[in-house]
Amino acid sequence: MKKILIFIVIIFTLFMHFCVPAFSAEKKEMSLSLKDISHIALENNFDIQIAKFDAYIKENDALLAESIFDTIISGKITYTDNQSKQASTIFGTKSLTNEYELSAEKKMPTGTTINTSLTQERNWTNSAFATTNPSHEATASIGLTQELGKNFFGLIDRGNIKITKLDIKNSTYTSLDKIEQSLADTQKAYWKLILRNKELLIGKEMLQKAEELLKIHTDKEKIGLLEQPQILASGANLKQRESEVILSQNALDLTHNDILYRLDLDPENITILPSDESLEGISNPDYIESLKLAIQSRRDYAKQKNELDASKIQLSIKKNSLWPEINLEITLSRNGLDSEYREAFGNIVNEDNPRYYTGINFKFPLENRNARGEFNKAKLEKIKQVLKLKNIERKIVVATKDNIAILVALIAVGENSRQVAKLQEEKLIAEERRFRSGRSDTDTIIRYQEDLLQARINLARAEYNIQVAKIDLMLAENSLLNKYWREQI
Secondary structure (H helix, E strand, O other), X not given: OHHHHHHHHHHHHXXXXXXXXXXXXXXXXXXXXXXXXXXXXXXXXXXXXXXXXXHHHHHOHHHHHHHHHOXXXXXXXXXXXXXXXXXXXXXXXXXXXXXXXXXXXXEOOOOEEEEEEEEEEEEEEOOOOOOOOOEEEEEEEEEEEEEOOOOHHHHHHHHHHHHHHHHHHHHHHHHHHHHHHHHHHHHHHHHHHHHHHHHHHHHHHHHHHHHHHHHHHXXXXXXXXXXXXXXXXXXXXXXXXXXXXXXXXXXXXXXXXHHHHHHOOOOOOEEEEEOOOOOOOOOOOOHHHHHHHHHHHOHHHHHHHHHHHHHHHHHHHHHHOOOOEEEEEEEEEEEEEEOOHHHHHHHHHHOOOEEEEEEXXXXXXXXOHHHHHHHHHHHHHHHHHHHHHHHHHHHHHHHHHHHHHHHHHHHHHHHHHHHHHHHHHHHHHHHHHHHHOOOOOHHHHXXXXXXXXXXXXXXXXXXXXXXXXXXXXHHHHOOHHHHHOOOOO
């Protein structure tokens, strides 16, 4: 029995080995430029997709606002059996009434409401005095109501629709701001990934130097040319470098996961290899050109101009609301009467039985405090919107100037950091030559290695800061999104 079980286990193992495909732990490497990750983010990033749908949802407000001009179709069918006791036998003791009505109503942008209806009523009674029994009465009518005071010729209706459309534009600008910010965050994550790669590479290079130093010390100790404290210092230096490499690798992994999330790519199967590392093409920006671009592109400026336009429309609406409600009503109707319903409908056209109605009605609160209060608020709101527009203009100037100053300063720091790193490297090389000839000590070498490590990391961070400052300047100009995305929401 034991041999049979062993045989079954062997057969099962061989089956799993040859028949079941092995899981591959290798990840797909993707070499991506800044342009590549920008396009992927615009397609895949969840925050960007949500911002798009915010704009799509808001666009439907236009339909809601314009729904006041929808055509309304209504109908009615009634049946009445009246056997109530009457005051006179002339009316009979029973009457039956069937009524059918179909009507349509539509409000026009001119403030005119048009309504039309077609009704048919059948009456039967057991009264002996009824002339036509049963009788069919058909009536066709058309009428209009024109607003002449408040909402004069549709001023309020059209104004509210204009305000809604401006609000939709501003919602689109808000969504574009969110999209641009998400794109900027993704690009910053890309440059941070490059920074983490450089930090890890620098750490590994310095680890190699620490290993070489320890080997030199070990060799010298064997022939009695070095004392134990220097060996211990070199060993501690090696462990310190190993810890730095571990931390750098962890920071790289976290940054890599972050950008994969922003791009909605599978972190288990994809490794991103950045292909853009050069600072070529980055020079001191021109303030005047940058300011012109910001004035043309800043969405908060465009939003505020829309807010000002909306406040002007609102002021006109509230001014009109001070007027009384005055409505002109005109109605024309014709009817036909017969014992047959077909003849009754025909008589509408064949007989001349018109009915005309003309009237004016009005309503006006004597104190009119609500309308006056709303009008005063609208006047003050317009002034506030003008001040907000001027405030944004000032903010654009300050933000553009500040971001340019930051970028210029960081470019200068980056150039200095490059020179410092080169000088620190030359200093370490010269000191290593002195060490090999016995004219230097371990502490000096370790200190110089630390100086070179810090100089190279400072250079990498300076280059990263320059790229981030460049993105921030483009955000201040609202020019980043236009560079990578030409679609319309």
